[in-house]
Amino acid sequence: MPRQVGKTTLVSEALKHRKMVLLNFDVPYDVSRFKAASVLPPADGMESLGSPEILVIDEAQRVPETARIVKDWYDSKLPVKFVLLGSSSLSLLSQSSESLTGRNHKILYATADDAGSFASGRLVPPGIYLADY
DSSP states (O other), X not given: OOSSSSHHHHHHHXXXXXXXXXXXXXXXXXXXXXXXXXXXXXXXXXXXTTOOSEEEEETGXXXXXXXXXXXXXXXXXXXXXXXXXXXXXXXXXXXXXXXXXXXXXXXXXXXXXXXHHHHHTOOOOOOEEEEOO
């Protein structure tokens, strides 16, 4: 998914009435918070992030271990949903050794610029991944 097409705005607006925490991996502080939470027991890690109902991770592809960490949190049956946002390289998360196979739904967020890709039958990489949402 191309950058600057409104993925974060769409998700933030759709979830604004929910207990959501947004981590943006373009921001070093957010990456540090995520990594610090990942070494704690899962419940403590979520508590350190504010005990969100929904954890949104923007530019998730920027931290290679994101899929493994989210998989571990998901598998621990925490009462939290995960939304991973990113550019076309977010599809690399599916290729990681710790994939989210069976734990995610991929949603294509199309823009007007994508019309040619649909018409030609080319696949447009998804930009939003949802784990159990």
